[in-house]
Amino acid sequence: MGMLEGKRLLITGVLTPASLAYHVASTAQAEGAEVVLSSFGRMRSLTERTANRLEKNVEVVELDVNDEDNLAALADAVKNSLGGLDGALHAIAFAPEDALGGKFLSAPRESAELAFRTSAYSYKAMATALLPLLERDRSAGPGDGESPPPPESAIVGLDFDATVAWPIYDWMGVSKAALESVNRYLARDLGPYGIRSNLVSAGPLRTMAAKGIPGFKELAAMWPAQAPLGWSIEDPRPVANTVCFLLSDLARGISGEIIHVDGGFHAIGAPAAVQVEPES
Numbered sequence: 001m002g003m004l005e006g007k008r009l010l011i012t013g014v015l016t017p018a019s020l021a022y023h024v025a026s027t028a029q030a031e032g033a034e035v036v037l038s039s040f041g042r043m044r045s046l047t048e049r050t051a052n053r054l055e056k057n058v059e060v061v062e063l064d065v066n067d068e069d070n071l072a073a074l075a076d077a078v079k080n081s082l083g084g085l086d087g088a089l090h091a092i093a094f095a096p097e098d099a100l101g102g103k104f105l106s107a108p109r110e111s112a113e114l115a116f117r118t119s120a121y122s123y124k125a126m127a128t129a130l131l132p133l134l135e136r137d138r139s140a141g142p143g144d145g146e147s148p149p150p151p152e153s154a155i156v157g158l159d160f161d162a163t164v165a166w167p168i169y170d171w172m173g174v175s176k177a178a179l180e181s182v183n184r185y186l187a188r189d190l191g192p193y194g195i196r197s198n199l200v201s202a203g204p205l206r207t208m209a210a211k212g213i214p215g216f217k218e219l220a221a222m223w224p225a226q227a228p229l230g231w232s233i234e235d236p237r238p239v240a241n242t243v244c245f246l247l248s249d250l251a252r253g254i255s256g257e258i259i260h261v262d263g264g265f266h267a268i269g270a271p272a273a274v275q276v277e278p279e280s
């Protein structure tokens with residue numbers, strides 16, 4: 001039995017077959033989940049074309065995460081498609097061109113605000129829009145280790161380590177720092193409804209969003225040298241697997257967490273200078 005058997009999931013952010021969300025949707029289906037995707041406006045036909053590559057048919061619901069009408073209609077649209085909801089992936093980020101690529105000091109406030117709204121505030125917006133479907137009855141209490149555990153549902157977002165400043169990432173980096181904080185506040189406020197909130201902090205991977213960041217290649221080039229496990233910008237599977245784990249019952253009890261799936265890069269201060277041989 002797959003780890004997501006019987007789970008109904010909303011996966012946002014599928015655009016191309018390179019999208020991290022596409023790999024999550026594909027892995028989730030393989031693990032037994034029923035999936036609905038979201039897209040919006042002119043992106044929709046691209047999402048639908050990508051969706052056709054999935055093993056099982058999926059519907060695509062409308063969600064521009066900055067559009068109040070879309071947010072208000074989201075829970076009903078998902079319910080019509082899946083009959084209910086057990087988890088959702090937020091794989092949404094955007095920063096205008098003048099807020100990225102070394103333009104930190106000159107970026108206009110509107111561009112910084114749009115990056116924040118689309119990439120960080122939107123995680124809260126998605127969560128509250130889905131709350132009627134995700135909330136679970138906790139009246140039976142925490143359980144005693146023998147009776148079935150109290151029900152939980154889950155939301156997951158995608159992060160890029162925001163504890164430090166990076167070259168070129170600029171207001172997207174500030175938005176990811178906000179996302180990390182939003183994740184903690186959502187864990188606080190959604191826990192009583194039985195909803196976990198966690199982030200996966202991914203190493204660089206080649207996607208449309210990544211292409212839109214001038215200098216991404218230089219940033220990505222640092223990874224293989226510093227990540228103790230090594231890192232391939234072509235392999236999104238470790239990230240997809242971890243997202244699916246966090247959406248599954250195996251992650252019961254985990255909330256407000258950020259799991260780094262980056263080959264270990266975040267734990268290391270500088271690239272390895274010498275190869276260390278174990279003592280014999």
Ligand SMILES: NC(=O)c1ccc[n+]([C@@H]2O[C@H](COP(=O)([O-])OP(=O)(O)OC[C@H]3O[C@@H](n4cnc5c(N)ncnc54)[C@H](O)[C@@H]3O)[C@@H](O)[C@H]2O)c1
Pocket residue numbers: 012013014015016018019020021040043063064065066090091092093094118158159160201202203204205206207208209210
């Ligand atoms: N690719 C990487 O190196 C990397 C690393 C760490 C984290 N991430 C994060 O992963 C997530 C997914 O990005 P990706 O790399 O798969 O790229 P992607 O371009 O495939 O996905 C980005 C998605 O955001 C959606 N989006 C943008 N504005 C939106 C809006 N207003 N409403 C709804 N959706 C909107 C796009 O339609 C697209 O589907 C992002 O949060 C990104 O920051 C990516």
